[in-house]
Amino acid sequence: MLAPLSTDHSVAVIGAGLAGLACGQVLASHGINVMLFDKARGPGGRMSSKRRPSATLDLAAQAFSVRDADFQRAVDEWIAIGCIAPWPSRTYQASSSGWQALNDSLQRYTGAPRMSALTRHLADSLTALPNAALTTSTPIAALKQMPNGWLLVDADNTVYGPFDQVVISAPPPQAQALVAPWDAKLAAACEERKQRACWAGWAIFDEPLPPMPSVDPEWQMARADHPALRLISRNQTKPGRESQPESLSLLAQLDWSETQLEQSTEVIAEQLLTALKSVLPRSVLLPPLTEIGAHRWRYAQPAAPHNDTYLYGSSGLALCGDSFRDGRVEDAWLSGHRLGQALIGRSV
Known part of the structure; x- marks a missing residue:
């Protein structure tokens, strides 16, 4: 059982994706001093937008x-x-043999006007508190345990703490890599949680996609039956983005992504477009392209589900x-939120 943290304590949160922000929000709202670190230029993690x-x-x-x-x-x-x-309300199953409308009756949501709007909101509301701060473009390379707490060392050997x-x-x-020198149990838990990789491509066009037979011209997303392509998402159909041109996100199949993991972004972008x-x-020909590209998520999602929610040493x-x-x-949100509750001594 954890000894509850109080307002005299300070916490470092490494990673300002949804889980880290949710945890930091619980802690900071209860008066605990919180400092978040992220290696990227802004918060969001895999909810960031390009x-x-x-x-x-x-x-x-x-x-x-x-x-939940x-x-x-x-x-x-x-x-x-x-x-x-x-969003979305008009989804299809897509294959070379035809497109079929999908409706699983499950309400879904997206960020407005972009997916990162949610994590930006959480980061802004968190850092508006006097006892919370967010430091970006700061990859934490190592931890050091000292008699008065934990120190964080970034890639430039700048030291933060103690926490x-x-x-x-x-x-x-x-x-x-961070916990292995200090906690064998947590390191083993990390080793057990294998990750899947995923390529994500994009394509922006000069004109809208032409209509397709028996498909709503305002279709928003399609799950693809293809060895390489898993999901097609029309970004201009999302709330707040109606003025942008035809702009597709092309998410790859996980198995295919892992066979192509070290391929160049240029090659991946062309393969996903194909x-x-x-x-x-x-009968449907793509309109002229403005640009294509691709991004590799080396750690996109867990290979198997787990039931821990969070772990602590x-x-x-x-x-x-x-x-x-x-x-x-x-x-992600539940994991961070409930860890924050556990750290302040609430039963979860």
Whole structure:
């Protein structure tokens, strides 16, 4: 059992994706001093969005659903604030043999006007508190345990701390490198949580896609039956992005991604565009391209579900993230939120 943290304590959170932000929000709202670190230029992790001159594209999570009551309450707040909205409502199953409408009756949501709007909102509301801060472009390379707490050392050998508690929400392979010198149990847990890789491509066009037979011209997303291509998402159909041109996110199959993991982004982008063409009806020709590209997610999602929600050790280290549940957006938030509750002594 953890000794509850109090307002005299300080916590470092490594990783400002949804799990890290959710944990930091619980802690900071209870008066605990929180400092978040992220290696990227901004918060968001796999909920970040890519901005191009003519369009914004979501290259990881496209939408999310709700199963848990605690998460539903958070979602209701975000809807009221306006940083998420329902989407999609017109989804298809796509293959070379035809397109079929899908409807599983599950309400889904996306960020508005981009997926990263949700994590930006959480980061802004968190850092508005006097006892919380977010440091970006700061990859943490090592931890050091001192008599008065934990020190964090970044890639430039800058030292931060001391902190009473360190929460790591980074993917397990990255977390393992940090905890291995200090906590064998947590390191072993990271080793057990294997990760899957995923390529994500994008394509921006000068004109809208032409209509397809028996398909709603305002279709929003399609699940693809193809060895390379898994999902097609029309970013310009998402809330707040109606003015941007035809802009597709092309998420690859996990098995295919792992066979192509070290391939160049240029080759991957072309292969995903070819896959897109193969699942469109033969009568449909793509309009002129503005640009294509690809991004590699080396740690995209857990290889198998787990039931821990979060883990903590006896020395002041703790782990959270979707890899401790089942890889959904909801799982990331629940993991961080419930770890935060555990650290302040609430039963979860």
